[in-house]
Amino acid sequence: MTRMGEVEWLSDREQRVWRSLLRAQAGIETELDRDLRRTGGLTLVEYGILVALSESPGRRMRMRRLAEEVLVSKSRLTHQISRLESAGHVRREPCEDDRRGFWAVLTDQGAETLEHAAPGHVAAVRGRVFDRLSPAQVDALGELMAILEIDDPATLPGPSGT
Amino acid sequence: MTRMGEVEWLSDREQRVWRSLLRAQAGIETELDRDLRRTGGLTLVEYGILVALSESPGRRMRMRRLAEEVLVSKSRLTHQISRLESAGHVRREPCEDDRRGFWAVLTDQGAETLEHAAPGHVAAVRGRVFDRLSPAQVDALGELMAILEIDDPATLPGPSGT
DNA sequence: GGAATGTAGTTGAAAATTGAACCGTTGTTC
DNA sequence: GAACAACGGTTCAATTTTCAACTACATTCC
Incomplete structure (x- = not known):
């Protein structure tokens, strides 16, 4: 079906689905972000960070791990945490057993802000x-998103899998 | 079920679906953007703009309309178009019948870049x-995204509709 | 026709993001 | 144990995005 050098274009159906997907994505993100910002004083990413910390043992997480968890670059996380730190929501603590490392720790104030924003x-x-x-x-959405969230197409079951 | 002042939390199932959704969203966007940037020299948004223009009669679109189409703010579109303009992909043309307005017009060079990036x-x-x-x-994905892309919850069929 | 109001688009400055270069520490290898 | 690669995290400059004015034209309404 697909020959070397040839690219199989999207069918009309796929085209429509793809555009819906893009619009849904954009819509969901921007609306939720706007809403959260207004009512909770937080960005969607900031919220994600606080949630991740709140669920982690000791309310803390190493920077690297946290960056992976919330899906942002190392650099961006550094800035993000700096802001959250100067807002009093998070505190940095040096890591005892790895002197390169830092913990991002959720403060009481941060937890409070989170609880206030969550509902x-x-x-x-x-x-x-x-x-x-x-x-x-x-259920259907869950199934689909479980498939699409995976980065590496190699580790996939499914139609092309066998 | 939902009482005043009380907020119904997400069920475990919903929680998992929601996180999958967020991860899928982020993954798709960042990967496609990275890929497109590398192989086509374009941003996902820039690509979207060029596509929209290429499909519009006269390969042109008014700024406002275009901003709605690609789901960015007026301001951001202005900057974006300025960049595309100085890259030679787009040209601005004053609008005859509304002297406030401008057309963003896809240039031949822009069309070429697009065709080169598309495959x-x-x-x-x-x-x-x-x-x-x-x-x-x-099909299932299409159905779901069609529901989720709509901004206004009022104009919806579905479980809560009746 | 002229005052008010709305719309199209831009501007400019502040804030956020990116990406590469960088520093100090840890791990590995011989 | 010395050399060297890899890791965790930050920094800096360049680019992008945001947000609030702002200009200029269009529309409405009396």
């Missing part, structure tokens, strides 16, 4: 996504 | 999305 954000997520879907559709 | 990008989209899904799954 509104959850409501927004519901309104933007889950309230629109039947349970079956949520 | 690689399409291949990347395939690899990142469609090759991983069965036709039935593509």
